[in-house]
Amino acid sequence: MTHSRHEPTGHAAMTMHQLITADGNRVADEVLDPFVSDIDDQTLRNLYEDMVVIRRIDFESTALQRQGQLALWPPMLGQEASQIGSVRALDEDDFVFPTYRENGVAYCRGASMGNVLGVWRGTSNTGWDPYELNMATPQIIIGSQTLHATGYAMGLVLEGKESLSIAYLGDGATSQGDVHESMVFAASFQAPVIFFCQNNHWAISEPVGLQSHVPIAGRAPGYGIPSLQVDGNDVLAVLAATRWAAHRARTGGGPSFIEAVTYRMGAHTTADDPTRYRGVTELEEWGAKDPLARMRTFLVNAGKLDAEAESAIAAKADAVAAELRDACINLPDPEPMSAFDNVYVDEHPVLDRQREHYRAYLASFDGSTTAASEAPTAMTPTSMTQGRAS
Template structure:
């Protein structure tokens, strides 16, 4: 797994020795290490953070991005076919998700929004776990403790509070863990996010605030949300920030590693604005053509995150037709696995609703269970007072390599 081979925060890794002042506070200067045309742009202060990435690692990042795009495509289709109630597409944001999650250590806890399906996949969430909540089949996706990642937060921005609190907990524990929280441009207008920034700064908690600025808060453009760049907002909280090309997987990874390294060494929180674009709708229930200039799509299609890495690799001779085909085959297989495991998920039973409310036995829940089972039994011939067999675990393995 990439994370282990190239783990972030290796002190001997040649990262800037004292402080990272030269890389933070980039203001309007967008950090880009791969141009949209697929050329490597050299920025010495960032290059040192990714110099360990060889062709093999780049290929792995490429594969990650192709696979999560395929997951997204299949899930979108499943929604259109009535198999999922809703799906929030990540199309266009692959580099932001992969570049950041692959910089983390396995024990760094993640607090995502609802769009980080690619992050979840890389963390080892099973495919069924990624989709079952969207199918209305379960009240949760995965076991947060197993993959060190909270389940998707639907309330905009609330997860940042959880991250700030978790970060303060790390301080109490005295460990060198870091927590990262994902949110969008619109969330920066929320009270929760602002409070989180205050607390993280006040306590100098090891939190990476990872903002995917995908330019649209449903139908509200980012220009309405903020008159300054989002990265510059963090400065007002006393939190250093970086503004990186969110469609450039290397820039995202370099920035995330810098932020993680700062936090691990007691440097406190960092804010990363990954400038990307939501190529699809906000969710499948929304029609972006009603509020978005199609020209914008054209512009951003030209900055595609996968295309630029592929061009770079091909130019280096590090990606053959054969390898491209192999990656596509793997992606198709994941897509097919996702479909099959999703549409064969057993429906939950009525009594399942009582599971997992508390981790320990609880008399109130027991009483409610009793009432509800008697209520169900009052339907003739139902037999639906079922034993609450629980949800069968999915069988498909996620993206742990």
């Protein structure tokens, strides 16, 4: 028997939990069904609307990058169900620790379009105030957000709070030491943290089969962490799975691990060319499992989505896209001295010296000889050493 180079193989089989099939049919799942028994027609339409809107955000942002308005953009095309299903299972006081791709999650947490795009346009170092949204700003360093989420969750236990943290990560991140250290601490201290892995099958150009020869969700039980593998293109199943994990966290059950099996239909970032490492047939295969198409089919067949509702959803997506484009183009350039803001919590002498050097450097462009003559002496390796010795 031969195996696809990018599909996990091995003897550790797992059940792929699902509630809506790729062709839009509702199926039963004894594990997940109890966690969505309260979902009504309006909630189902809202989930679909969220996915339509964030796909439009993705398309508009990709277009803005191609037009030179953004330096970079990390597409989330194909992963809408994983992002929407998981974030809509959270409470407002739960804290989210994302990667750089969870811009759909940020939208649902209330981030403005300007805050979402500032990082990618280069006008700010962060996206939003984490404490306003209960969501950390985008993390570029692969896997490190799992450490932050676990530490935060341990703090929740010490403070006696019932909220939780959730760490988003990709399949490639599961090969990082930070992730494994996080799971060790989370299990040891029964921290209320959800490890939400979006297995989109590619860690840039490396297939998931090189990351793990068994299902990724099968790794977590080795640390004493219960896990579920769920169809990541099924928004209702993802919602149920995340509710399952959230219930465990809130009732003293400790950490959980979810592997949402999905697919990155777009590029890793707009600087990437995925045609160099994956075939057309693979993209066609996953295109048939599109999360938006299956949810629309389910809703239409069940009589839960009519032309009027679809028109309203399209209008909402248009409005968000227009807001996004306007916010992006009109983002103000940052003040040069703001580069020194929010570096340390407290004042730091080295940063103070750097700030004054840079202030004098900027002043030199005003043609002021006074500013140049009063500029601090440049720091040489010798003077830096002497400064430390004193």
